[in-house]
Amino acid sequence: MKEILCSIITIGDELLIGQTIDTNSAWIAQQLNAIGIQVIRRVAVGDVKDAIIQALDEEKKRVDIVILTGGLGPTSDDITKPLLCEYFNGTLVENEEVLKHVMSIFAKRNRPILASNVRQAMLPNTCQILFNEVGTAPGMLFEQDGKIFISLPGVPFEMQYIISTHVLSLLKEKFVAPNIIHRTLVTSGEGESFIANRLTDFEKELPKHIKLAYLPKLSIVKLRLTAINVDPNEIDVYFNSLKDILANILVADTDIELEQVLAQILTDHKKTMSIAESCTGGYVASIMTSMKGSSAYFKGGIVPYAIESKIAVLGIHADTIDSHTAVSEQTVQEMAEQCRLKFKSDYAVSISGYLEKNDSQNEVWIAVASAKEIKTKKIIVPYDREKNRILASNTALNLLRLFIVEEGR
Amino acid sequence: MKEILCSIITIGDELLIGQTIDTNSAWIAQQLNAIGIQVIRRVAVGDVKDAIIQALDEEKKRVDIVILTGGLGPTSDDITKPLLCEYFNGTLVENEEVLKHVMSIFAKRNRPILASNVRQAMLPNTCQILFNEVGTAPGMLFEQDGKIFISLPGVPFEMQYIISTHVLSLLKEKFVAPNIIHRTLVTSGEGESFIANRLTDFEKELPKHIKLAYLPKLSIVKLRLTAINVDPNEIDVYFNSLKDILANILVADTDIELEQVLAQILTDHKKTMSIAESCTGGYVASIMTSMKGSSAYFKGGIVPYAIESKIAVLGIHADTIDSHTAVSEQTVQEMAEQCRLKFKSDYAVSISGYLEKNDSQNEVWIAVASAKEIKTKKIIVPYDREKNRILASNTALNLLRLFIVEEGR
Numbered sequence: 001m002k003e004i005l006c007s008i009i010t011i012g013d014e015l016l017i018g019q020t021i022d023t024n025s026a027w028i029a030q031q032l033n034a035i036g037i038q039v040i041r042r043v044a045v046g047d048v049k050d051a052i053i054q055a056l057d058e059e060k061k062r063v064d065i066v067i068l069t070g071g072l073g074p075t076s077d078d079i080t081k082p083l084l085c086e087y088f089n090g091t092l093v094e095n096e097e098v099l100k101h102v103m104s105i106f107a108k109r110n111r112p113i114l115a116s117n118v119r120q121a122m123l124p125n126t127c128q129i130l131f132n133e134v135g136t137a138p139g140m141l142f143e144q145d146g147k148i149f150i151s152l153p154g155v156p157f158e159m160q161y162i163i164s165t166h167v168l169s170l171l172k173e174k175f176v177a178p179n180i181i182h183r184t185l186v187t188s189g190e191g192e193s194f195i196a197n198r199l200t201d202f203e204k205e206l207p208k209h210i211k212l213a214y215l216p217k218l219s220i221v222k223l224r225l226t227a228i229n230v231d232p233n234e235i236d237v238y239f240n241s242l243k244d245i246l247a248n249i250l251v252a253d254t255d256i257e258l259e260q261v262l263a264q265i266l267t268d269h270k271k272t273m274s275i276a277e278s279c280t281g282g283y284v285a286s287i288m289t290s291m292k293g294s295s296a297y298f299k300g301g302i303v304p305y306a307i308e309s310k311i312a313v314l315g316i317h318a319d320t321i322d323s324h325t326a327v328s329e330q331t332v333q334e335m336a337e338q339c340r341l342k343f344k345s346d347y348a349v350s351i352s353g354y355l356e357k358n359d360s361q362n363e364v365w366i367a368v369a370s371a372k373e374i375k376t377k378k379i380i381v382p383y384d385r386e387k388n389r390i391l392a393s394n395t396a397l398n399l400l401r402l403f404i405v406e407e408g409r
Numbered sequence: 410m411k412e413i414l415c416s417i418i419t420i421g422d423e424l425l426i427g428q429t430i431d432t433n434s435a436w437i438a439q440q441l442n443a444i445g446i447q448v449i450r451r452v453a454v455g456d457v458k459d460a461i462i463q464a465l466d467e468e469k470k471r472v473d474i475v476i477l478t479g480g481l482g483p484t485s486d487d488i489t490k491p492l493l494c495e496y497f498n499g500t501l502v503e504n505e506e507v508l509k510h511v512m513s514i515f516a517k518r519n520r521p522i523l524a525s526n527v528r529q530a531m532l533p534n535t536c537q538i539l540f541n542e543v544g545t546a547p548g549m550l551f552e553q554d555g556k557i558f559i560s561l562p563g564v565p566f567e568m569q570y571i572i573s574t575h576v577l578s579l580l581k582e583k584f585v586a587p588n589i590i591h592r593t594l595v596t597s598g599e600g601e602s603f604i605a606n607r608l609t610d611f612e613k614e615l616p617k618h619i620k621l622a623y624l625p626k627l628s629i630v631k632l633r634l635t636a637i638n639v640d641p642n643e644i645d646v647y648f649n650s651l652k653d654i655l656a657n658i659l660v661a662d663t664d665i666e667l668e669q670v671l672a673q674i675l676t677d678h679k680k681t682m683s684i685a686e687s688c689t690g691g692y693v694a695s696i697m698t699s700m701k702g703s704s705a706y707f708k709g710g711i712v713p714y715a716i717e718s719k720i721a722v723l724g725i726h727a728d729t730i731d732s733h734t735a736v737s738e739q740t741v742q743e744m745a746e747q748c749r750l751k752f753k754s755d756y757a758v759s760i761s762g763y764l765e766k767n768d769s770q771n772e773v774w775i776a777v778a779s780a781k782e783i784k785t786k787k788i789i790v791p792y793d794r795e796k797n798r799i800l801a802s803n804t805a806l807n808l809l810r811l812f813i814v815e816e817g818r
Binding site: 055302385 | 664694751
């Protein structure tokens with residue numbers, strides 16, 4: 001079966017001066033991948049007519065589908081629509097349905113409609129309009145020489161809406177795509193090269209048409225097997241063998257985040273958690289509440305950032321801090337215990353440490369507590385403030401995950 | 410003066426299936442921009458030899474500098490180094506200094522060194538080595554036909570280290586770059602198209618060689634003026650006029666985040682803050698503690714996620730919640746007041762609301778309090794959970810910023 005290939009072109013000066021991080025491409029790639037379409041290139045260009053045309057000319061030679069994002073807003077740095085109209089030999093024509101929709105949005109917000117907003121209803125007569133119910137700039141689909149070109153607004157949730165609602169079903173109609181199979185294993189506790197060393201024999205035996213990739217990210221290493229048009233049973237044989245080899249550091253056998261695994265375990269066990277975090281400053285709580293339905297297992301948190309807040313708000317004994325300092329096993333033990341009692345949760349995690357006091361020897365203490373037991377762990381975080389925070393958080397979440405799993409046995 | 414142009418090529422299958430978001434390119438673009446080098450394209454390709462070579466062939470025709478990131482790790486999906494060695498007619502030769510460094514890293518970690526790590530000291534004899542003090546994979550600089558090619562590891566902090574320590578100074582030696590001037594204005598409180606409407610006359614009068622861009626991001630709109638090789642006084646005339654027109658929504662006249670502005674105001678006024686946040690789940694606290702030195706102004710926070718935690722941990726009267734619900738003006742007022750008292754801070758912010766209860770009519774209440782006064786605000790957050798959280802947080806931080814500024818008058 002023929003592979004269906006796609007290039008993504010993202011448009012915007014802000015991408016090239018580094019003011020904006022491109023999250024759209026990754027999201028689009030995930031969606032296309034799931035329906036068997038392979039993204040083989042991503043290109044970012046500025047708001048420059050010639051650069052956009054050159055990118056279109058080049059990418060269409062390589063692929064079946066070109067997706068463009070950005071450059072469709074109401075402001076004057078947006079040049080994509082007139083350019084595409086010309087490129088695909090069209091004329092801009094007012095679309096009544098889009099105009100009505102744009103006007104209704106402004107009516108709902110009780111705001112006057114501007115000329116630039118009205119212009120958003122002017123669309124090339126050579127495109128299929130991809131209606132944007134959640135914003136003012138519609139998407140456009142053009143066809144040329146059997147290739148598909150799709151232009152979408154750069155605002156992530158508008159782009160995502162149009163892809164989910166219109167684009168995926170249209171592409172499934174137009175192409176019979178091969179079946180791309182991924183199997184992802186999530187591990188925590190061992191570095192990339194140590195895992196690779198344990199997998200030397202495994203990799204030797206892996207057939208050429210199944211690819212293994214390592215995706216390391218601060219205490220988490222994901223391993224991904226990929227194959228196109230294979231019998232799922234064949235890839236599963238290798239995937240199961242991978243799981244066996246790495247059983248001791250296995251977090252999940254699907255592409256999932258650590259916090260999702262923990263949320264699932266808490267839900268399955270009908271247990272609740274709370275958190276007292278000092279140096280991570282609310283980051284762990286924000287991770288655990290980023291998931292829909294988190295109120296089922298997350299009771300709350302305290303960020304006792306100042307030492308006096310550890311005493312006055314969380315209820316740590318001043319003696320403990322005086323004798324052992326705020327970054328100590330004794331302090332995190334008391335933090336976890338106080339936190340669990342205050343929030344009346346089944347489990348509590350606590351974190352206290354330094355994220356950027358020293359060059360590469362910052363000590364972070366973590367404790368996890370239930371009514372029966374408290375466990376502690378000290379780690380050294382060697383990176384910058386942001387990475388150290390993520391590393392400490394991941395370590396704490398994994399510690400709680402293991403703690404609950406072991407207690408449940 | 411000749412413009413110095415650069416393309417960034419990022420390598421890795423994980424970028425094309427959407428498993429990883431590319432943050433490297435934005436960071437690199439910022440650094441190069443600051444020394445007058447313009448990134449005109451960014452291309453992402455997979456771990457596929459032909460695709461990498463094709464990208465190199467194409468990009469080098471367009472630019473003076475090609476920067477490649479990724480594909481240099483110890484695991485076997487990394488093919489960039491041998492490929493570059495061949496592309497630039499070299500032979501892999503063991504580099505003693507790099508080998509020593511790799512061995513010392515493993516010695517320090519008290520871990521055995523692996524064959525794959527030793528191989529990282531094998532480097533093309535046609536490159537200038539860019540020593541990587543913070544990791545095992547060094548960067549490489551090649552020259553061909555007056556063009557520069559730089560290959561860097563994909564791990565962000567290693568890439569950043571090599572750019573900061575080696576690459577920027579090397580490029581400044583090799584090129585006399587023109588002066589790119591940006592002026593960025595940060596606003597909050599008005600949408601992109603409304604600002605654009607107020608700037609119609611301004612844009613008409615703006616000379617062709619000064620570009621204006623709109624960068625909207627959930628309640629914040631940044632406006633950027635850009636010009637190459639102009640007299641700074643000329644661009645400042647337009648920038649000052651922009652500031653005057655938008656004075657009522659102006660947050661900052663430099664490219665800075667809202668939380669940095671707030672941190673600066675608190676520091677300048679020698680004031681402290683605390684936060685009680687329910688629906689935002691620790692996100693605002695994590696933003697305020699993401700900055701170095703945050704302990705000077707941030708006393709701490711409470712995330713009273715469950716209703717019983719609002720009562721038991723934060724000290725809200727059960728009556729208040731019974732009579733007015735947890736998402737109400739009365740509740741956030743009491744939350745802010747209790748929070749300020751518990752943490753003994755000069756100011757407190759509180760947030761309580763729904764992030765994804767309804768389709769597009771989620772109500773969020775915010776309060777800001779000092780010893781003298783409490784102010785509240787209700788907003789409707791219309792997006793998905795994540796965006797609503799950021800929108801509510803930004804609104805709360807901006808409310809506190811205005812509150813402190815007004816109180817200081």
